[in-house]
Amino acid sequence: MEILDGKKIKDEILDELRNEVNNMQEKPTLVVVQVGNNEASNVYIKQKAKMARYVGYQFHHIKLDDTITEEELLYEIDKLNKDKSVHGILVQMPLPSQINTYKVQNAVLPEKDVDGLSDINTGKLFHGKDALYSCTPFGVMELLKRYKINVVGKNVVVVGRSNLVGKPMATMLINEGATVTICHSKTNDLPKYTFNADILIVAVGKPKLITADMVKDGAVVIDVGINRLENRLCGDVDYENVLPKCSYITPVPGGVGQMTVAMLGKNVLKAYKIQKEK
Ligand code: NAD
Numbered sequence: 613m614e615i616l617d618g619k620k621i622k623d624e625i626l627d628e629l630r631n632e633v634n635n636m637q638e639k640p641t642l643v644v645v646q647v648g649n650n651e652a653s654n655v656y657i658k659q660k661a662k663m664a665r666y667v668g669y670q671f672h673h674i675k676l677d678d679t680i681t682e683e684e685l686l687y688e689i690d691k692l693n694k695d696k697s698v699h700g701i702l703v704q705m706p707l708p709s710q711i712n713t714y715k716v717q718n719a720v721l722p723e724k725d726v727d728g729l730s731d732i733n734t735g736k737l738f739h740g741k742d743a744l745y746s747c748t749p750f751g752v753m754e755l756l757k758r759y760k761i762n763v764v765g766k767n768v769v770v771v772g773r774s775n776l777v778g779k780p781m782a783t784m785l786i787n788e789g790a791t792v793t794i795c796h797s798k799t800n801d802l803p804k805y806t807f808n809a810d811i812l813i814v815a816v817g818k819p820k821l822i823t824a825d826m827v828k829d830g831a832v833v834i835d836v837g838i839n840r841l842e843n844r845l846c847g848d849v850d851y852e853n854v855l856p857k858c859s860y861i862t863p864v865p866g867g868v869g870q871m872t873v874a875m876l877g878k879n880v881l882k883a884y885k886i887q888k889e890k
Contacts, residue, residue: 616862618870621758625874633668640884641670642700648678653704663873682711693721700726700880723886726879740787744879749781751871764789769805771795772815814848824853832860836868
């Protein structure tokens with residue numbers, strides 16, 4: 613059994629990016645737009661700022677009042693879209709209820725959409741074209757790649773079908789040649805599916821949803837979930853009991869979450885290059 617060390621791989625990726633950015637005259641710029649003062653968002657934005665500083669990007673954090681209207685937010689995004697000194701725009705989720713999230717995600721120019729959530733970027737992923745991909749599933753693919761875990765022909769089960777994680781995850785795996793099953797809240801008999809997985813990827817948001825009896829011996833287990841339980845972070849997998857059964861497993865924290873930040877770093881440089889090539 614080997615633990616997939618997201619922190620170690622993130623550090624490797626950030627060092628690669630830092631070396632490249634160090635040799636660039638102009639430094640790519642990332643802008644994070646936050647609406648309101650969500651506590652979890654504050655933590656995530658701090659991690660993004662730290663990543664950007666380490667790599668050598670310019671970083672700006674625009675914090676808007678949670679009473680802002682959708683129109684006002686779209687106006688702010690439009691200004692950033694038009695600003696040639698801004699290369700990556702990330703609108704931190706969640707947004708307050710008066711704002712249509714889907715509309716906002718599609719308001720960001722596709723070539724600045726470092727979260728990879730616009731219709732253009734998700735559509736390109738669907739077609740197997742190069743694009744800015746959603747950071748979390750892209751991070752899972754990179755983690756598997758760097759640990760030389762081959763997905764071709766493997767039986768992969770993805771639990772969760774969100775637009776943010778589950779669906780793009782399944783699409784990336786299909787594009788790479790895996791046989792993919794997607795399970796979700798309406799799936800009957802979840803263990804029947806999870807037990808057959810060579811690679812099990814869980815993105816639900818329910819602590820200990822996946823217990824040892826649901827996992828095949830020697831499986832690779834990727835835990836995307838982030839939950840707070842008894843004042844500490846845990847994933848969706850009953851880590852202690854699943855650990856002895858599998859060949860590889862990601863810890864929470866220290867697994868996929870680290871990779872998400874690393875892939876944002878990669879997307880910022882990619883967005884910069886796309887814009888310079890235009
Ligand atoms: P979401 O709430 O949008 O989606 C959850 C999915 O789980 C849904 O598709 C739902 O059908 C499915 N589901 C719910 N109950 C289920 C059950 N009992 N059995 C099977 N499927 C069930 O959440 P999301 O945005 O996809 O995030 C999922 C988890 O991943 C959360 O814990 C979130 O915090 C975490 N997350 C982590 C990262 C990271 O960087 N590590 C990034 C994004 C999300």
